[in-house]
Amino acid sequence: MPLAIPYMHFRGGSSKGLFFLKKDLPEDETLRNQYLISAIEGTTLGDSRQIDGLGGGSSLSSKIAIVSPSTIPEADLDYFFVQVQIGKGKVSTLQTCGNMLAGVLPFAIESGIIKASTPTTSARINMVNTGGICEVLVQTPEYQVQYEGSTKIDGVVGTSAPIICNYLDTIGATCGALLPTGNSIDVFYDIEATCIDNGMPVVIMRASDFGLSGYENILELEENSALKQKIEAIRLIAGQKMQLGDVSQQTIPKMCLIAAPIQGGVVHTRMFIPHVVHEAIGVLAAVSVATACILPDSITTKIANFSADSALFSIEHPSGEFTVNLDYLIKNQEVIIQSSGVVRTARLISKGEVYIATS
Structure with a gap:
């Protein structure tokens, strides 16, 4: 007899996935992961289409929040x-996800573990994977989560109510330092790179160093097997240098190619997450890229275009742009990040029970 576990299905930013209350899942980590993989992949582990589970056949739609x-x-x-690493029957828990974070407070209110205020509700959320704290504010007129609104997020169809996320203490959240290699620029296989972690470990490289413009469409990059092989070779070495160990079976660090902005932003990006080209850019990856733009002598020097007196950093991506608000100061050539703010949206898609195959 299959086991039924309550869940809610949310879109958060440009990702979507299943939300569970911790109390509804096994305490044993191995058994918990088995249940989560079953929920997303179904009984046929290894099916990248995920037809037998609730996953969407993409890393962006195969996510879980507990x-x-x-x-x-x-x-x-x-x-x-x-x-959930699609088609592999495995999970990764070394990183967090800023898009899914946007759905956490709405889920908590819908689940009754946070009582809504009016007209807004705020909460401080501990991102357990990395240890960072994020202050989140959602619209809750008449004590109900409001999902409808006029806020547009590039890469997401339609508009929704804004969700304000202010990230605190994200520097070195996973790697232990903003520049985990100790360098502003490292060289891997003759390619210069900035390895950075302001909430998400990212390796940033110039697209031109790979013979690219940086404006190629997603399909063109996906079909470039030689490019992907070289980026993966760099990722494996960079992971070691970033204090992440053997990352061959992990989804971090993310890999980012940059070029000069063409849409009025600060920098143009193509993000590999890490083996598939992102249709946009992840929340915390955008924060890390924006942070690199203000670092002296980083890979973004002479590419990034921003005003020194502005806190807003528009990061261009294949679907549009992502604006990051950095509250920072530079003291004795050292960058001090006080908070990193972003605007996201979320929508409750469904709620019910997912049936877990236990044999």
Whole structure:
């Protein structure tokens, strides 16, 4: 007899996935992961189409958020992120996801573990995977989550109510330092790169160093097997240098190619996450890329175009742009990030029970 577990299905930013209460899942990590893989992949592990599960056949739609009241005094909620590696029957939990984070507070309100205020509700969310804290504010007129609104997120169809996310203490969240290699620029296989972690470990490289313009469409990059092989070779070495160990079976670090902006933004990007080209750019990846733009002598020097007196950084991507608000100062040539703000949206798609195959 299959096991039924309550869930909600949310779109958060340009990702979507399943949200569970921690209390509804097994405490044993191995069994928990088995249940989560079953929910997304179904009984036929290894099917990249995920027809037998609730996954969408893409890493952007095969995500899971596990939510509970926080165990630390600095936060109201704990959010643990799980990325199901499609078609592999495996999960990754080394990183967090800023898009799914946008759905955490709405889910907590819908689940009754956070009581809504009016006209807005805020909470401090502990990102358990990395240990960072994010202050999140959602629209809750008449004590109900409002999903409809006029905020447009490039890469997402339609408009929704804004969700404000202010990330605190994200520097070195996974790698232990903003520049985990200790260098502004490293060289891997004759390619210069900036390895950075302001909430998401990212390796940033010039598209031109690969013989590319940086404006190629997604399909063109996906079909360039030689390019993907070289980027993966660099990723494996960079992962070691970034204190991440053997990343061959992990989804971090993310890999980013940059070029000069062409849409009035700060920099133009193509993000590999890490083996598939992102249709847009992840929330915390955008924060890390924006942060690289203000670092002296980073890979973005002479490419990024921004005003030193502006806190807004428009990061261009294949579907449009992503604006990051950095509250920062530079003291003795050292960059101090006080908070990183973004605007996201979320929508509740469905709720019910997912049936887990236990044999």
